[in-house]
Amino acid sequence: MRRVQIGLLIQQTGPAGIWSPSAEACARLAVSEINRHSGILKQHVELVVQDAGTSATDAHAATRRALRHGAHGIVGMLPSYARRAVADAAMNAVPFIYTPQYEGTAAEAQTITTGETAAELLAPGLHWLSEHRKAQSYFLCGSDYVWPRASLSIARAMIPRFGGKVVGEAFTPVGTDTYDGLIERIKRARPDVVLPYFLGTDGISFNRSFHEAGLCPRVLRFTSAIDETIVYGLPPEATENLFVSSGYFASVRSHNNGAFLERYHTAYGETPPPVNSFGQSCYEGIYSLASLVEQAEAFDARRVHRLAGRTEQQRTARGLKSKAVVGGRQPIFLARLDGYDFKVMTV
Incomplete structure (x- = not known):
C-alpha cells in the first residue's frame, strides 16, 4: 500500500x-x-x-x-x-x-x-452569568497576544448587551509567572466576574495566584481558556466559582x-x-x-x-x-x- x-x-x-x-x-x-x-x-x-x-x-x-x-x-x-x-x-x-x-x-x-470562535464560546456564559448570578461588572485579563486580546475585545462588546460593564482590563507577557500586580488591580476594581484568558501553563500560574489571594469564594471566573489539563495543575479549592465554556468536555455524557x-x-x-x-x-x-x-x-x-x-x-x-x-x-x-x-x- x-x-x-x-x-x-x-x-x-x-x-x-x-x-x-x-x-x-x-x-x-x-x-x-x-x-x-x-x-x-x-x-x-x-x-x-x-x-x-x-x-x-x-x-x-x-x-x-x-x-x-x-x-x-x-x-x-x-x-x-x-x-x-x-x-x-x-x-x-x-x-x-x-x-x-x-x-x-x-x-x-x-x-x-x-x-x-470566541463569540460562540463567550455568549452562552455571559448570558448565564447575567441571568443566574446577576453579574454586572467584569474584569478582563489575559496573555498579551492576538487570541486573548481579540477574544476579550469581543467580550467587551458583548457585556453591555447582558446588562454589564467592564471595570478593568490588563494583559501580561506570555510566560509571566508572577501576578501580584494584576491581582491587586482586580481587588481594587471589585468585579463580579473575572474573564482570564491566559495561555496554557500561564493559566495555572494566574489561577493559583487568584486562589492564594483569597478571591475564589468572592469573585466568579468565566473563560474558555481552561481545560482538564490546566485544572489538574491547581489545588481543588482554586476551582471554586469557576465556569468554563467549550465545544468539548471529557465529561459530556x-x-x-x-x-x-x-x-x-x-x-x-x-x-x-x-x-x-x-x-x-x-x-x-x-x-x-x-x-x-x-x-x-x-x-x-x-x-x-x-x-x-x-x-x-x-x-x-x-x-x-x-x-x-x-x-x-x-x-x-x-x-x-x-x-x-x-x-x-x-x-
Missing part, C-alpha cells in the same frame, strides 16, 4: 506545551482508526509530529521541515500568533487545518479552521463521547494524557483533513479549499457526522468546576 504523511504541528515547549501529550495521543488515535478503514485515498497514513516551538518563526521552520519530509497535509494546534506563519510556509502547497478554538478571524485564505473515550483508553491505558478540548481538536482535525481530501480526491490545497465549509466529517467524538467542517457549527457546553470535575450545565 502506498503511504501519505500528515504533519502535526504542536508546541512541545513553552506555556502551550502542556497540551502536546494529549494532542499527539488524540491525533495518533485518529490516524490508527483511519488506517484500519483503508487509509486516505486507499493509502496508509503516517503521522509526523513537529515541535512548533514558542514563536511564529519556530512554527514557520517546523512547517518547512514537515514539507521537506514529505508531508501531504498539515494539522496545527498552536497559538494564534503562529497561525499565519504556518499558512505562509505551507504556501498552498498542501492543505492546512487549524484546530483549536480561536478569536474568530483568520485572514489567511489558505487556512481551514475547525475550532470554535453521550454515546459517541463514551465510545471515543473507550477507544482512547483502550489505546493508551488507564492513565493517558487527560482528554481535553485542545487535544481532542487534533482528533477532529485529522478526520476533517481526511474527509476533505477524500472529497477532493487529492491532497490538493486549492481543491480542498473549494470544498471547505460543506464537506461532512467522517467522525467526531461528539458524533455530529452531518455537520460541516467549517460552515456548520458544533454545540457549545457550559460547565461549572467542582474540584476537578467539569459539571456540564443546561443553558
Whole structure:
C-alpha cells in the first residue's frame, strides 16, 4: 500500500506545551482508526509530529521541515500568533487545518479552521452569568497576544448587551509567572466576574495566584481558556466559582463521547494524557483533513479549499457526522468546576 504523511504541528515547549501529550495521543488515535478503514485515498497514513516551538518563526521552520519530509497535509494546534506563519510556509502547497478554538478571524485564505470562535464560546456564559448570578461588572485579563486580546475585545462588546460593564482590563507577557500586580488591580476594581484568558501553563500560574489571594469564594471566573489539563495543575479549592465554556468536555455524557473515550483508553491505558478540548481538536482535525481530501480526491490545497465549509466529517467524538467542517457549527457546553470535575450545565 502506498503511504501519505500528515504533519502535526504542536508546541512541545513553552506555556502551550502542556497540551502536546494529549494532542499527539488524540491525533495518533485518529490516524490508527483511519488506517484500519483503508487509509486516505486507499493509502496508509503516517503521522509526523513537529515541535512548533514558542514563536511564529519556530512554527514557520517546523512547517518547512514537515514539507521537506514529505508531508501531504498539515494539522496545527498552536497559538494564534503562529497561525499565519504556518499558512505562509505551507504556501498552498498542501492543505492546512487549524484546530483549536480561536478569536474568530483568520485572514489567511489558505487556512481551514475547525475550532470554535470566541463569540460562540463567550455568549452562552455571559448570558448565564447575567441571568443566574446577576453579574454586572467584569474584569478582563489575559496573555498579551492576538487570541486573548481579540477574544476579550469581543467580550467587551458583548457585556453591555447582558446588562454589564467592564471595570478593568490588563494583559501580561506570555510566560509571566508572577501576578501580584494584576491581582491587586482586580481587588481594587471589585468585579463580579473575572474573564482570564491566559495561555496554557500561564493559566495555572494566574489561577493559583487568584486562589492564594483569597478571591475564589468572592469573585466568579468565566473563560474558555481552561481545560482538564490546566485544572489538574491547581489545588481543588482554586476551582471554586469557576465556569468554563467549550465545544468539548471529557465529561459530556453521550454515546459517541463514551465510545471515543473507550477507544482512547483502550489505546493508551488507564492513565493517558487527560482528554481535553485542545487535544481532542487534533482528533477532529485529522478526520476533517481526511474527509476533505477524500472529497477532493487529492491532497490538493486549492481543491480542498473549494470544498471547505460543506464537506461532512467522517467522525467526531461528539458524533455530529452531518455537520460541516467549517460552515456548520458544533454545540457549545457550559460547565461549572467542582474540584476537578467539569459539571456540564443546561443553558
